[in-house]
């Protein structure tokens with residue numbers, strides 16, 4: 318499709334301009350989609366403020382990565398999609414060829430290519446992502462809720478890889494969107510979830526996701542508070558969803574002997590933490606990191622959204638037009654609300 322579209326264009330950290338740019342041209346194996354709903358994400362906020370080493374490779378660049386859309390043009394080799402289909406996917410797909418992929422560690426694929434441009438009117442979907450990580454949206458699911466697929470797939474991936482069992486006491490530190498997704502999934506599983514956060518507002522919000530107890534991380538003895546809620550020994554699993562090194566350390570001090578800490582919040586390069594090795598060894602603590610998503614977890618997340626087991630509406634605080642995308646990112650930077658839906662057709 319020839320012509321111009323409106324998009325939020327990233328020029329440099331702090332310099333994003335809402336302007337006209339060319340509609341992307343598709344190749345024979347690709348489709349062009351019209352964005353119906355995009356969502357704000359902490360990664361996009363970080364990209365806006367600091368740039369991003371892998372997501373933004375040249376400037377100016379479109380950005381944003383969580384979106385649901387409608388097909389408006391289909392390359393001549395594409396047979397699975399037609400104009401008018403409601404579709405959603407995620408921002409990468411593994412190559413299935415690198416050494417990590419051969420070991421089925423798809424989230425560690427060394428050839429991940431990122432799809433950008435959720436904060437635009439149109440996006441060209443690369444063939445590889447279209448083939449492995451793209452789906453039609455069931456009629457029951459709204460565009461806004463479908464757009465949660467990527468962050469939910471990340472949370473489902475982490476959830477799948479921790480040994481939390483029904484009845485276990487699990488602490489989740491950080492009540493941002495990803496932390497709330499963990500709380501929701503763990504509550505659905507029948508775990509007794511303790512939400513830990515600095516904001517009383519966010520702790521109150523977390524109650525909508527089934528949490529059992531809330532603990533304000535601002536209090537000096539909050540680690541002991543969590544341990545006390547777990548019979549004095551600590552939580553069976555602690556999920557760290559903030560990405561701050563002192564919180565990683567706190568997480569290690571909240572877990573029970575034999576328990577698992579999931580380090581899910583990514584930190585800046587060069588960050589280090591200190592762990593009491595004696596405790597680590599003699600208490601047989603597992604410190605586990607999980608990153609990104611895999612095609613298996615993307616499908617699983619779509620099933621959770623489609624079936625209504627996970628109610629996506631709980632995560633969407635407010636809608637903004639495309640021109641307001643940066644305002645929306647600034648709002649999540651001030652920790653107002655959970656996620657904002659960016660709707661180009663509201664313009």
Ligand SMILES: [Zn+2]
Nearest residue numbers: 358360383468
């Ligand atoms: Zn995201």
Ligand SMILES: [Zn+2]
Nearest residue numbers: 412415418426
């Ligand atoms: Zn690979």
